[in-house]
Amino acid sequence: MKVSVVIPTYNNEGTIAATVESALAQRFDDAFEVIVVNDGSTNGTRGILASFGDRIRVIDQKNSGVSAARNAGIRAASGEYIALLDGDDTWSEDKLQKTAEVLDKNPACVAVFSDMIQVDGAGEEYGNWVSPEFQHSPTLDEMLARPWPNLPSATVIRRETILAIGGFSEEFGRRGYGGEDTFASLLLRERGEIHFVPDKLVRYRLSDFNENLAKRIRTRDNIQSGIDEFEEPERLFGELLIFARLVREHFGARGRKIAEWAIDKLANELVAVGMVAMHEGDRTLARRCYRASLRYRPLTLKTYFRLGWAMLPAKVAQRLSPMLSPRLRRSLSGPPFHGLPQRPQ
Incomplete structure (x- = not known):
């Protein structure tokens, strides 16, 4: 078996059929298998997977998170290469052919990734994912300076190498929004080269994180998390702290830049959640978020202004608001400025 496609899925009822179909539709010269790991889905995802019959292999497990789901698929795989595909993304028909042949021709290469097209929930395209400065095969020092855009759905890895790391x-854990793939990429790059294919071989689905978060703030829907994230908002982005710690432990001073990037991102994301909370009228949550952000980046003056605004009684803020410029009012009262819907990385 040349390639094993590994698809982790959790409650991807609306997208998983298209994802699996795009994997099965590959025009590939060698044999490949499709393994889907159902990570404890609670909606109709499992029934959709059953409709594919023996065209795919399904592994069911309790909800353990995307890392555990990918690892289960990798352990069960028989392919020489592991092609990762998330349960809400899709491939072009030549994805495997154009990436696997790079590994075939380059023994020093342990992984290969391609460019992607970003699409929103309605299928509207937002352009390429990999910007020009990342369109090459990176050195380890480059990847330790800032996160590289080699997302899982665009990546094919030698199975022996992913097992070795x-x-x-x-x-x-179960609810991390990212970081596990970035850390794995760094460990892979230690083992060999990571090559880039410029073709756009993936349709990468963006989700509106702010909209989804606002719904959870309104409903306080924490049933799936098992923790009260809104009492300790750092937990919403705890994977960034885990990432920073793992990088420091493994790479020492060499990993300082990317560890600092993770802490900066944590502080910025907490501010963004605070602004969403302000927009939803939850000033208590906003104050928690701003204070949490300041614990990590205490010299960010804007956060102090936002905290002060959140500490004002709502009626006082309402009276003062018309005196502010629209941009300043939005900066204080949210929602955060985001040009595109984003899935946090």
Whole structure:
């Protein structure tokens, strides 16, 4: 078997059929298999997978997170190469052919990734994912300076190498929004080269994180998380702290830049959640978020202004608001400025 396609899925009822179909539709010269790991889905995802019959292999497990799901698929795989595909993304028909042949021709290469097209929930395209400065095969020092855009759905890896690094760290847990793939990429790059294919071989689905978060703030829907994230908002982005710690432990001073990037991102994301909370009228949550952000980046003056605004009684803020410029009012009262819907990385 040349390639094993590994698809982790959790409650992807609306997208998983298209994802699996895009994997099965590959025009590939060698044999490949499709393994889908159902990570404890609670909706109709499992029934959709059953409709594919023996065209795919399904592994069911309790909800353990994307790292554990990918690792289960990798352990069960028989392919020489592992092609990762998330349960809400799709491939072009030549994805495997154009990436696997790079590994075939380059023994020093342990992984290969391609460019992607970003699409929103309605299928509208937002352009390429990999910007020009990333369109080459990176050195380890480059990847330790800032996160590289080699997302899982665009990546094919030698199975022996991903097993050698221990797979994806399961310290990131069930509800991490990212970081496990970035850390695994760094460990892979230690083992060999990571090559880039400029073709756009993936349709990468963006989700509106702010909209989804606003719904959860309104409903306080924390049933799936098992923790009260809104009492300790750092937990919403705890994977960034895990990532920073793992990088420091493994790479020492060499990993300082990317560890600092993770802490900056944590602080910025907490501010963004605070602004969403303000927009939804939850000033208590906003104050928690701003204070949490300041614990990590205490010299960010804008956050102090936002905290002060959130501490004002709502009626006082309402009276003062018309005196502010529209931009300043939005900066204080949210929602955050985001040009595109984003899936946090």
